[in-house]
Each structure stands twice: as C-alpha cells, then as structure tokens.
Amino acid sequence: MPYLLILPAGLWLIVFFVVPAVQLFATSLYDPSGSLATGYAMTGDLGNYPRALGDYWPQLLRSLGYAAVATLACLALGFPLAYAIALKAGRWRNMLLVAVIAPFFTSFLIRTLAWKTILSDTGVLVGLLRHAHLLGADGRLLATPFAVVAGLTYNFLPFMVLPLYASLERFDRRLLEAAGDLYAGPVAGFRRVTLPLAAPGIVAGTLLTFIPAAGDYVNAQLLGTPRTAMIGNVIDSAFLVRLDYPSAAALSFVLMFAILVLTVGYLRRVGAGALDAVS
Amino acid sequence: MADLRLTGLTKRFGALTAVDDLHLEVHSGSFFALLGASGCGKTTTLRMVAGLTEPTGGQIRIGDDDITRLRPYRRPVNTVFQSYALFPHLSVHENVAFGLRRRRQRDIDRQVADMLALVQLDGFGPRRPAGLSGGQQQRVALARALINHPRVLLLDEPLGALDLNLRRRMQIELKRIQTEVGVTFVHVTHDQEEAMTMADTVAVMNAGRIEQLGPPAQLYDLPGTPFVATFLGQSNLLAAHSEPGGENGELPVSAYGGRFTVPRDRCRAATATVYLGVRPEKLHLAGSPDAVPPGHQHVAGVVTDIAYVGVSTQYLVRTGWGTELSVFAPSTGAEERPELGAPVVAYWHSRHAFLLDRPDGAGDRTAPADLSVDVRA
Ligand SMILES: Nc1ncnc2c1ncn2[C@@H]1O[C@H](COP(=O)(O)OP(=O)(O)O)[C@@H](O)[C@H]1O
Ligand SMILES: [Mg+2]
Numbered sequence: 001m002p003y004l005l006i007l008p009a010g011l012w013l014i015v016f017f018v019v020p021a022v023q024l025f026a027t028s029l030y031d032p033s034g035s036l037a038t039g040y041a042m043t044g045d046l047g048n049y050p051r052a053l054g055d056y057w058p059q060l061l062r063s064l065g066y067a068a069v070a071t072l073a074c075l076a077l078g079f080p081l082a083y084a085i086a087l088k089a090g091r092w093r094n095m096l097l098v099a100v101i102a103p104f105f106t107s108f109l110i111r112t113l114a115w116k117t118i119l120s121d122t123g124v125l126v127g128l129l130r131h132a133h134l135l136g137a138d139g140r141l142l143a144t145p146f147a148v149v150a151g152l153t154y155n156f157l158p159f160m161v162l163p164l165y166a167s168l169e170r171f172d173r174r175l176l177e178a179a180g181d182l183y184a185g186p187v188a189g190f191r192r193v194t195l196p197l198a199a200p201g202i203v204a205g206t207l208l209t210f211i212p213a214a215g216d217y218v219n220a221q222l223l224g225t226p227r228t229a230m231i232g233n234v235i236d237s238a239f240l241v242r243l244d245y246p247s248a249a250a251l252s253f254v255l256m257f258a259i260l261v262l263t264v265g266y267l268r269r270v271g272a273g274a275l276d277a278v279s
Numbered sequence: 280m281a282d283l284r285l286t287g288l289t290k291r292f293g294a295l296t297a298v299d300d301l302h303l304e305v306h307s308g309s310f311f312a313l314l315g316a317s318g319c320g321k322t323t324t325l326r327m328v329a330g331l332t333e334p335t336g337g338q339i340r341i342g343d344d345d346i347t348r349l350r351p352y353r354r355p356v357n358t359v360f361q362s363y364a365l366f367p368h369l370s371v372h373e374n375v376a377f378g379l380r381r382r383r384q385r386d387i388d389r390q391v392a393d394m395l396a397l398v399q400l401d402g403f404g405p406r407r408p409a410g411l412s413g414g415q416q417q418r419v420a421l422a423r424a425l426i427n428h429p430r431v432l433l434l435d436e437p438l439g440a441l442d443l444n445l446r447r448r449m450q451i452e453l454k455r456i457q458t459e460v461g462v463t464f465v466h467v468t469h470d471q472e473e474a475m476t477m478a479d480t481v482a483v484m485n486a487g488r489i490e491q492l493g494p495p496a497q498l499y500d501l502p503g504t505p506f507v508a509t510f511l512g513q514s515n516l517l518a519a520h521s522e523p524g525g526e527n528g529e530l531p532v533s534a535y536g537g538r539f540t541v542p543r544d545r546c547r548a549a550t551a552t553v554y555l556g557v558r559p560e561k562l563h564l565a566g567s568p569d570a571v572p573p574g575h576q577h578v579a580g581v582v583t584d585i586a587y588v589g590v591s592t593q594y595l596v597r598t599g600w601g602t603e604l605s606v607f608a609p610s611t612g613a614e615e616r617p618e619l620g621a622p623v624v625a626y627w628h629s630r631h632a633f634l635l636d637r638p639d640g641a642g643d644r645t646a647p648a649d650l651s652v653d654v655r656a
Binding site: 192 | 329331352382427
C-alpha cells in the first residue's frame with residue numbers, strides 16, 4: 001500500500017529528475033571538440049570537469065559567496081518579521097502573511113526588473129543617497145555586487161520568512177517569562193530559549209534560501225555586470241549562447257556537488273545540533 | 280519578620296480592577312496561601328510580585344527592599360507556573376540548572392543532583408520534560424525554582440493540573456519540602472481544603488481584595504465576612520437583627536421571632552443588620568425542645584432530606600419560615616437518627632455561633648447539602 005502511495009511522486013521524479021540528470025551527466029562526459037552541428041562523441045572524458053573548474057572557479061566561489069550573504073541578510077530581515085507576525089501581530093497576522101507571499105503573484109522576472117528601476121542611476125533611491133552623501137556624486141547601486149545580493153535577498157525572503165514563521169508560531173511566550181523569572185535578561189532569554197526553539201525554522205529557511213540563490217542567474221543578469229556574473233550565468237551562456245554542452249553539463253554537476261557538500265556539512269554542524277538543542 | 284509586604288497594590292486592565300488596593304504581609308519562612316475563586320485576581324497578584332505584570336499602583340517590598348519597579352530577572356523571587364513552562368528543548372537537568380547557569384554559579388551538577396533528590400526525581404536528569412508525567416513535570420518546575428534559594432517562592436495553582444489522588448500526595452510532599460528548605464512559600468489555589476491543610480496563614484481573596492487573613496483554624500472558627508463563611512467550608516447564615524442590652528458578654532439577636540445570644544467576642548458585625556451564623560457540624564438534632572441540653576439555643580423544623588456519606592449524615596431541616604438548614608451529624612454510632620419528615624429541633628451552643636454584617640434586605644444563606652448518597656432509596 002505505501003508503495004502505491006509514493007508511486008505518482010516516484011514516477012514524476014524518475015521522468016523529470018533522474019532521467020535528465022543521467023542525460024546531463026552523460027553530456028558532461030562528451031568529447032568537448034564536438035559541436036551541435038557535427039555531433040558529440042561519447043569519450044567518457046572526465047577532463048571536462050577540471051577544465052570547467054579551472055576556467056570558472058571565480059564565478060562558482062562568487063555564487064556561493066553572494067548566496068551566503070543574501071541568506072544572512074534574509075535571516076536578519078526575516079527573523080524579526082516572522083517573530084512579529086507570529087507573536088505580536090494579533091488580528092493582523094493573516095494579512096501580513098498574505099503580504100509576505102503577495103510578490104509571488106507577479107513573475108520573478110518582472111519583480112527583478114522592478115528592482116532595476118528602483119536601483120537605477122536616475123532613480124529616487126540613488127538620488128536620495130547621493131543627496132545625503134551616503135553615495136558619491138557618481139556612485140551607483142545598479143551593476144554592483146550590492147545590487148545582485150539585494151535582488152537575491154528580496155526574491156528569496158519569503159522562503160526564509162515562512163519556515164521561520166511556522167516554527168515561531170508554535171513558540172510559547174510563557175517560556176520567556178519563565179526564563180526571565182530564572183534570571184535570564186532579554187538577551188539570554190533570546191539566546192537560550194527563543195533561538196533554540198526556532199532552530200528548525202532557521203535551518204529550513206537558510207537551506208530554502210541558500211540553495212536556489214546559489215544557482216540563480218536572473219538577478220546577476222538584470223542587476224549586475226559581467227564582473228558580478230554568477231555560476232548560473234556561465235552555465236546559461238554555455239548552454240544557450242556558446243552551445244558548449246559538455247562544459248555546461250560539467251559546471252551544473254560541480255554546482256550541484258558543491259551545494260550538496262555544503263548542505264550536508266551545515267546540517268551536520270548546525271542543523272543536527274540545533275534541532276536537538278541542549279545548551 | 281515580614282519577608283514580603285504588599286501595600287496598596289492595585290492593577291487595572293482598562294475598566295476592570297483585577298487587584299484592588301491589596302495590603303498583605305507574609306512572614307519569613309511561612310507557608311502562605313492565597314485562596315479565592317477563579318478570576319478573583321490571584322494570578323495577577325503573583326505576577327506583579329514576580330515582575331511579569333506592572334502594577335497600576337502600590338508597592339511591593341521584600342525585606343527592606345522596594346522591588347516594585349525591578350525587572351523580573353533582578354528579583355530574589357522565583358515562580359512555579361501553573362502551566363509549568365518547562366523548557367522543552369532542555370533536559371530535566373538543564374531545566375533545573377537554568378537559573379544557576381544564568382548567575383554563573385559553581386558546582387552546578389551537585390546542586391542539581393541534590394535538588395532532584397529532594398523532589399524525588401533522582402536519575403531523571405537526562406530525560407526531556409515531554410517524556411514525564413504531570414506529577415513529575417510539576418516536581419521539575421518546583422526544583423527549577425527552588426534551586427535558586429529565592430527569598431519568596433511563588434506557586435500559581437501548582438497542583439491544579441493533577442488528578443485528585445496525586446494532588447493529595449503532592450500536597451503532603453510540598454509541605455514536607457517547604458519545611459525542609461524553610462523558604463517562604465506563597466501558594467495560590469482555589470481549593471479551600473488545599474489551602475487549609477497546607478498553609479500557616481490563609482488569605483481569602485474576593486474580587487481583587489483580601490476578605491480575611493489568618494491561621495486556617497481561626498478563619499474557619501470565626502469567619503469575618505459572609506463570603507469567607509461560605510467559601511471556606513459551609514455555613515448556615517440567618518438574617519437577624521442585633522438587639523440592645525445583653526449581659527455576661529452575650530449579645531442578644533432576634534431572627535424570625537426567635538431570640539438568641541452570641542458572645543460579644545464572636546461578633547464581627549458593625550451594624551445591627553446581621554447574619555447569625557452556625558457551621559453545619561455545630562448544629563445537632565433532637566426530637567423536641569425538652570431534649571435540648573442546657574446552655575444551647577434552638578430552632579424547630581422538619582427533616583426534608585437525609586444524605587448518608589459514611590463518616591457523617593447530612594440533614595436538611597426546613598424551619599418554620601421555610602429556610603433549609605444544613606446539619607452534619609458525625610456517625611459515632613450513638614447518635615439519634617431522625618426520619619424523613621420527622622419534626623425536630625436543631626440546636627447549637629452560643630459559643631459556636633457568630634455574627635457578620637448583612638447587606639440591607641439580604642435574606643438567609645444556607646449551605647447546599649451534599650446529596651450524593653441518598654438513604655431514602
Ligand atoms: N492581561 C489581562 N488583560 C485583561 N484582563 C486580564 C488580564 N489578566 C487577567 N485579567 C482579568 O483580571 C481578572 C483576574 O484574573 P486572574 O488574576 O488571572 O485571576 P485568578 O488567577 O484568580 O483566576 C480576571 O477577570 C481576568 O479576566
Ligand atoms: Mg489564575
């Protein structure tokens with residue numbers, strides 16, 4: 001019976017994930033001297049991997065770095081927001097939750113284009129910052145690493161807020177009163193009670209933010225320059241512009257592997273400990 | 280020496296006055312019970328002492344220190360919460376150690392082990408609270424508070440969530456622990472039996488005010504208000520008027536054409552409109568006025584209900600004017616057993632009666648008899 005229940009999802013995964021993944025892996029082993037016109041020879045050549053990594057390691061590191069910064073920014077913005085919605089919002093709670101997911105009603109592309117307008121050199125924001133001398137006279141926001149990270153942060157914030165909300169919503173605030181009664185000031189109470197009990201949400205939120213952000217290419221494309229290109233942009237152009245399928249496939253696997261290693265390491269270090277928190 | 284002193288303590292929630300100008304002194308090392316019906320302001324009072332609710336007015340002192348505006352984590356007070364509020368992510372050991380760790384104490388493991396032994400939870404240290412029974416969780420909550428050696432330990436209906444059997448056992452246990460550690464306990468409960476069996480001093484609270492305060496036996500023997508007379512045990516309160524005159528320290532009163540006397544020192548009434556009160560177990564039954572022993576006073580009536588409850592029999596006696604008095608007769612084996620419908624007199628000694636203020640126009644108040652076991656069947 002249980003097998004019957006997992007059958008639809010299992011089939012879906014096999015057809016749309018396992019088969020393409022195998023196909024992609026095969027592509028990463030093709031002879032790189034081939035082309036779409038002449039066809040590729042299957043040489044089982046693992047050399048595509050060191051070649052791709054040698055050429056594009058800066059973009060790979062940049063992707064992981066941007067994704068990490070954006071994830072931290074999402075956590076910093078999302079935790080107070082989720083806390084307020086879960087514990088302080090009262091009857092505004094549902095409305096605020098809808099507001100958090102409202103951006104999903106427009107396309108990812110449109111939203112990112114909107115950020116382009118917000119950050120543009122002639123926009124209000126840059127004008128204000130220049131006026132306040134927080135930005136030099138010819139300083140800009142668009143086409144900087146800041147713009148890319150800001151775009152990532154904006155686009156993935158709901159993926160952080162929702163799991164955080166789910167774990168904080170079950171939080172019993174009387175536990176904080178008990179902590180206060182037992183000599184924990186606000187900071188100690190937060191560190192020893194709120195944070196450990198929100199840990200499952202933090203772990204889920206950071207993974208749900210970091211993983212898609214590391215593979216994203218839309219934000220770097222629309223808000224950045226070639227100097228802020230992420231690994232997603234490289235794969236995108238290798239597949240669709242240069243038509244260099246073996247390199248593109250190899251880079252895709254490198255990215256997947258890097259994320260997998262980081263995720264497992266993270267869950268081992270922080271995740272498992274936090275989910276099972278004993279101070 | 281007073282350890283905890285509340286003066287004029289008041290808390291308003293909007294238009295509602297939850298705690299109303301409360302004055303209270305709790306002596307060092309005593310077991311103090313705050314007794315009252317649900318919603319009378321007990322939790323609010325406790326939370327103000329703990330620093331979790333800010334008073335609208337008044338003062339809270341511990342010893343010579345005014346702690347009214349102190350943050351909770353700076354008060355020498357700990358609380359056993361009604362919901363226990365144990366930290367679910369921490370082991371029993373870490374729950375109990377929580378306060379010690381915050382104050383960077385030494386020798387934590389030994390102190391925790393000693394405390395767990397005191398509450399009879401040796402060996403439970405590594406467990407999580409979710410894996411414990413209600414009674415065990417209650418002990419962890421107690422240990423977690425007590426380990427900090429508070430000047431005053433606040434307990435908010437700590438036994439409220441336990442079933443009756445466990446509750447009685449924990450009452451004895453709690454009393455033992457209090458005697459052993461000598462910490463001042465302020466114990467909130469709505470269970471009058473619990474308050475009377477455990478506390479040195481009971482404060483009866485009603486609508487945000489203390490109605491009466493004293494040792495349980497004194498409160499029971501001579502209640503000061505109709506509320507206390509009926510909330511702490513049961514009472515027959517007859518609408519009466521005190522009369523002028525009187526001799527030998529006895530105060531004459533009249534009720535429904537009858538004349539009675541009450542010792543002056545048992546009069547808590549300020550005006551002539553009074554309740555004449557007698558506890559059900561202080562009333563005795565006889566077949567006729569001739570059989571009433573000397574020195575006693577009586578009213579005549581008819582038995583309208585008999586309930587046998589083992590240790591005693593509870594009678595209802597309807598008086599000539601229609602009020603049903605409650606009478607508890609202990610099952611000594613020698614007692615007379617009037618039958619249903621029999622004419623009887625209910626008599627009492629004047630030293631067991633008391634006088635209380637009666638609101639103008641208020642009629643009799645008598646205890647409802649417990650008719651759970653009915654011998655008529
Ligand atoms: N935070 C609050 N806001 C508004 N009213 C409250 C609040 N806390 C308690 N009350 C009210 O104050 C009164 C006393 O409550 P409480 O102290 O909890 O009573 P008890 O503990 O004796 O049952 C109740 O009428 C209750 O509804
Ligand atoms: Mg309460």
